[in-house]
Amino acid sequence: MDSSDSYDGIIIGAGQHGLILGGYLARQGLRILLVERRLQYGGGLSTEERTLPGFYHNLHSVNHFSITSTPWFNDLGLSARVRYVTPRYEFAQPHADGTALVFSRDLEETLASIARFDKRDAETFREWNAKAEEMTQRIFLRERYSEPLGAAERDEILGRSAIGREFLALTRRQPGEVVEELFHDERVKVLFLFKLSLFGTVLHEALGTHSPLGSLIRAFDLTTGYELCEGGSWNLARGLMEAFVAAGGHFVNQAHVNRIVVEGGRATGVELADGRHLRARQFVASTLDVHQTFEDMIGRDQLPAAFLDRLDGFRYTGWTLFGVHLALREAPDYAAAKFDPNLNKALKYNVGSETIQSLMDAHDDVEQGRVPRRVQFGAGALSVLDPKQAPPGRHTAYAWHVVPWAPDGDHENLKAIQESTTRAIIEKWREYAPNLTDDNILGTYTYTAHEYSQHLINMRHGDIFMGALSGDQVLHNHFGYRTPLPNLYLAGSATHPNGAISGGAGYICAGLIARDLGLDPWWQPLDARVELARLTDG
Template sequence: MSDTYDGLIIGAGQHGLILGTYLSRLGLKIAVLERRLQFGGGLSTIEPGPPGFYQNPHSINHFNITETPWYKDLGLSATVDYVTPQYEFAQPHLDGSSLVISRDAEETIASIAQFSKKDAETFREWNLRSEKISNAIFLAERYSEPLAEAERVALLEKSEIGRDFLQIIERQPLDLVKELFENEKVQLLMLFKLSLFGTVLYDAVSEKSPMGAAVRGFDLSAGYQVCVGGSWNLARGLMEQFIRAGGTFINKAEAARIVVDGGRATGVELTDGRSLKARQFVASCIDVPQTWNKLVGRDQLPADYLEKIDNFKQTAWGLFGVHLALKEAPRYVGSDANPALHKSLKYNVGAETMEDLFGLHQQVAEGRIPDLVSFGTGNITAFDPSQAPEGGSTAYAWYAMPYAPDGDPENIEPVKEEITRKVIDKWREYAPNLTDDNIVHAWTYTPNDYTKEITNMVEGDIFVGSFGGDQSMWNHFGYRTPISNLYMAGSPTHPGGAISGGAGYIVSRIIAEDLGLKPWWTPIDVRAAMEEAARQSPAAPTV
């Protein structure tokens, strides 16, 4: 193994592998360093129970992956398959009624009309508006370096679509949903759809969203997909491309220090005593506190950057995951009348009123284990039967939970079984066939567990940084740093956590241009997208 590379990348998750592959294809000698034995970060698929029942403890559903620029640029369709479900979100109710959101607008509108014809027509109007915005602007912004606020506003104001987008992002998604829809069940499902990861969380929808969270709530053209064979298959495909491009993967390589010489990043020292040199750059794809407080050291940073680090916010909740191996898939109440319930990707279960929802999340915000039970569920084997033995099934429930109940993350340990039983009992009210006989195995994965396994998920933060409006778009943590040749290229930067590959993709262009190298790919250009929107739908002149 060489000790000198053009670039060293810390972290072999999605962003590190994407960044490494783009730059390796430019002819740079790149090494990706990983603390653990395995690679992929949150792209994980395991067998925690009986053989053949595969569970995805972190990332399960991936947003619009096959339309991302890196999936296309890296030729991943040849080795990584995805299924796109027709029915993306569903909400069964104890009275046997249900709501389902389909990729077909008319199906979705008909489902909503069962509860409110007015709400159905509202959704029709906002779906048309949002899909125009999503196709013209939202997806381009997701894969571009954020523009400064003033420049962004000026460009958006040039088009009818852009001005509509500006109006939407000034609204709090929660307030918008309550204002637009009269039926409480419809409000609940819309909150479920537009909140992050399909997990209804109050803080995900109660702040203004410069990224346009409300647009995702109404857009049906872009949605979640399932990686065939498990989420880890995407990591496997990315690693294959990285190695094929000439990259070097070094596992069991825990960074102890980023070497800074004369204000310039020149290498990485490992905890086992090895030292690797970087001729051109070092990129961190891990969390903010670990990168700066541990690996760089606060004494090498200016005061304003230290303040930025200290003000960086983590997501204030975690997820208590209950993963089931089943003889047969869950059958939800109302599925006889609405067969689409059998075919939906995600389910909103437990909260029948807005009061139920907010009561639970108030308890989480107070740092308590909630006594109210509401969660998101799914059954991936409905779309990929290979993740269970023939005839079997898997299912999961994600329940909002504080990382440190009553101040200590270990407080979850003595009550894990009790909480797991409580979740299954509530789940069974909505899916009566989840009997003890049907459940082959139940495995629980808590914020305390996954933070120990993946240390950059600081304090149970699955997103490695809050999505709050004051920490997104032009306010995101940033790619370039005060240390020359040292970059941030992971989930703390735009477009944030979850499986997007966005940061790794965007920083590939930034590093290439900083090194004077011409990208072999065509980077997404958000300015060009906004200018094209202005040509296609110019804004009416103001009076």
């Protein structure tokens, strides 16, 4: 084998986690190869011109939660390569009666908006916001970028302080139950749940089960929130790739990994679909979904029975996203902006749902394999906040609607419903933003799991998170960075902190691999044991 085909480590998949993992370990001085099946890198960090030239649409990742304050954004020097916009108005909800709720990062503005519906709810939010801001900064974000502690040790450390004990108590409650208990106005409750549940797509998880992560507090904090990558989400991938290459990393695209080579019970490299063999002297790391990694690339016969039981028990989300992307002459102008002029400036909108029951009905439909009978969706017009995402004076907008993977039992029905569902979404949107006329809409592109599960084959059955975010698959119950095969690591969204754009799995796994190789990391990895021990009542 030629020495050029031999590396210290091979990382499979050039999405967020692979790029971050590669950036750290290449800068550590290791010879790292990043291999990617597709021509393009970035995975869900995808920005494309799908309607008309100059209109940039974020087909997967739209905005990123507190990215510029993550440890890896700072460590990898990304502020010099990537710019972010922080919206003042993050969540908004127009109503059919012409009223609207708007959540600002400014507490007083948010309280004033809530008070127009119920003054008691505003005062309750003031109290809970103070708790949530502290818990987010001192617990939630610290655990997000640390290898999870075992349940007993975590409980013991958090139990040493009042804030830790309160946080633990909240993790054991159902978020929907808490919201229902605390607030009075139905529409206030709906927007809190919308904020908590990522466009309503995981509402049943939000309402029906507890979350050991403590995600409930996300309904109440304001300071920490979503940011918008200037020019489109792919620019984050570009910045990460630039940092990886500058550190000496090697990248090969159009390189589909056929199998992970196992010799003597250890992972020693990869074999590509074109027959090439690439050797890894010290490790192989996969950022792919668990079944593609272990069944397709390893093979069940090389894995222990206990691990196969865990693999067979791994669950994916039971819904997919139906995306409608618009090129517009002018941005959506909501009728309810007369009630609150800040409505048109928000990052995310809950459109078409004003009761908890309507949200639940939609999810009941999806669980039964039906397209929801009531049209309701998350939406946004990113070009209002970032003009670089559209030609001068023009705009882009998108809507995400939850639908099943196989409507009425047949996955091909996603194609059959495209036209009618796209039309229904635009018509419903127009009820709230009357200027979304046919003349205003210059182009339309519909993107569903029928397409994206083929483009990004990690997203099995349309699961954008690559694994259900239920309590039995998060924190210490995540799928694990180390695997039964020595030298083989898992660094994708099945591991803590799980799906969505966080970079957490790549960041955490970089520290584990460095330590396993006996290296002294050039950065200071976060340690949950140390971070949580700082919580005191003094």
